[in-house]
Amino acid sequence: MNGSRNTWNKVAPLLALVLGARPGMAQEGAPSAPPVTPLVPPVLALVEPWPADHPLQPALATVRADDLRDYERWLASDERQGRCAGEPGNDEAGDWIAQQFEEMGLAPLGSDGSFFQPFEFSVRGGERGLKATTRNVVGLWEGSDPELRSQVIVLGAHYDHVGTTSSRDAGRAGRPTATDTIWNGADDNGSGTSTLIEVAEAFAMGGVRPKRSLVFIAFSAEEQGLFGSAWWCANPTVPRENVVAMVNLDMVGRNADRPVEMAAVGSLQDDLWRRLVDASRPAAPDLALELKDHFLPDSDHASFIDAGIPATFFFSGMHDDYHRISDSWDKIEYERMAQIGRMATALLWNTANCAEPFRFAKPVFQPRGRGKRLGVQGDALADAARLAALGLPQEHGGYLVETVLPDGVGAKAGLVAGDVILSIGGKPISSDDPNVSLRRLIAGAAAKEDVAIVVLRGDEQVTLTARWE
Ligand SMILES: [Zn+2]
Known part of the structure; x- marks a missing residue:
């Protein structure tokens, strides 16, 4: 985690050679042993922007905060109704994204000659077996190298969200208000x-084509x-063996006072993600990054990693x-989002031009943050109907355990998939935001002593004993 800056002097000239970039990017005058502070790895002062004639500048110059605000206002407006997959607001958003791709000059790369790849999915929170149809939107920006352009680097972001009070999706937290x-x-x-x-628009408007092709999904x-x-990885719209790497963008608009996390950089051997990121920093010299080798299966990069495709993940x-x-x-x-956009543009450029082999490594699964954890994954129950079906009063929330991680505190206490956690240490999970409530109860639970966890198992309430050492 804290070594990225130390390797800069070794790797930058090498990458400049490999990538065909100008020697100016090699940061002359960088001290040989810069101080490295854990948790704030990028030493910003050492990164100078690329020169005005760098081949990526025409693309970088088009990445603007105002454009991002315009897109965001359209996507997150009330008319889109929370973009829940399978609902009209989501379909409308998909149409609009395809229209943007078409207008900027991407080639359609869906499943039937259009930009769309329709698929069926199980509706979370719906009755058993309830299915709906939705679409991925896929566009291609072809590379310049006759040999390498059959290979692709994917940039992905999910455009769906959890809808409205009338949506089935159970992923909502908090409560609606009288007016919202x-x-x-x-x-x-x-x-x-x-x-x-x-x-995507930066490459298209800038007229910049790296050697390999870029696929925007x-x-x-x-x-x-x-x-x-998962559907695209199982049914890729280019030959699977040509998918070289993936970059995911999920939640990149907040916390500008903190470094942006890049997870799963351990998914490429030889520290290649780390070196590609370092080589891309001059595109966004003020952007603080925190690189992490490990990953959580909490967004679309996980589907690519499951498919053996190296992937990394921007998350603010x-x-x-x-x-x-x-x-x-x-x-x-x-x-801040514009800086992340420039960084992603440069990372795609460097990855698509990289002359080194891309060797996948399965990154280590590791939960986020520090402190006490229960070692389970699941679904927070805030939906009044589901809670009522479980016989719980309205203020009482629950947390449905879907996966129990091996060797965790939860596994040792005897939690199993299907349990609904009701309380920890005698304190009930609130229905207002069960995720936050669960996290707080775990954080506040006593250490080095027995803590009661009450779960609903079938129709029965069972009390388990957990211990955080
Ligand atoms: Zn989400």
Whole structure:
């Protein structure tokens, strides 16, 4: 984590050679042993922007905060009804993204000669067996090298969100108000979708073609279980062996005071992601990044990693508006998003031009953050109908355990998939935001002593004993 800057002097000249970039990017005058502070790896002062005649500048110059704001306002407006997969607001958003791709001059790369790849998915929160249809939107920007352009680098972002109070999707947190029943999903993931469009447009408007081709995919049904990306990986619209690497954008519009996280950089051997990121920093010299080798299966990059395709993930961090009606376009930090857009543009450029082999490595699964954890994954139950069906009062939330991670505190306490956690240490999970509530209860649970966890298992309430050492 803290070594990226140390390797700069070694790798930059090499990459400049490999990538055919100008020697000016090699940061002459960088101190040989810069101080490295854990958690804030990029030493910003050492990164100088690329010169005005760098071949990527025509593309970078088009990435603007104002464009991003315009896209975001359209995607996260109330008219889109929270873009829930399978609903009209989502279909409308898909049509609009395809129209943007077409106008900028991308070639259609859906499943039938259009920009669309339709697929069926199981509706989260719906009755058993309930299915709906939605679409990925896929566009191609062809590379310049006659040999290499059959290979593609994917830039992806999911454009769906969790809808309105009348949607089936159970992924909503918080409550509607008398005047607002729409989960607009500005950061999640209007931000990544807007950035995806802006980056595609940067290559197209700048007339910049790297050696390999770029495939831009707006995924749907991510919120319901990463369905769109899983579908594309199982049914790729280019030959599978030609998919070299993937970059994911999900929630990139908030927390401008913190470094942007890039997870799963361990998915390429030889530290190649790290070196490609370092080589891309001059495109956004003020952008602080925190690179992490490990990954969480919490967005579309996970589908690519499951398919053995190296993938990394831009993420600007959690916030209190996550999955709430208050995730609105006016809270997005557009200048910061533009920096992320420039960084993604440069990373695609360097990856698509890279002369080194791309060797996949399965990154280590590791939960986010520090401190106590339960070691389970699942679904927060805030939906009044589901809670009533479980016989719980309205203020009482629950957390449906779907996966118990091996060797975690939850596994040792005897939690199993299907359990609904009701309380920890005698404190009930609130229905207002079960995710946050669960996290707080875990964080507040006593350490080094027995803590009672009450779960609903079938019709029975069972008390388990957990221990955080
Ligand atoms: Zn989400």
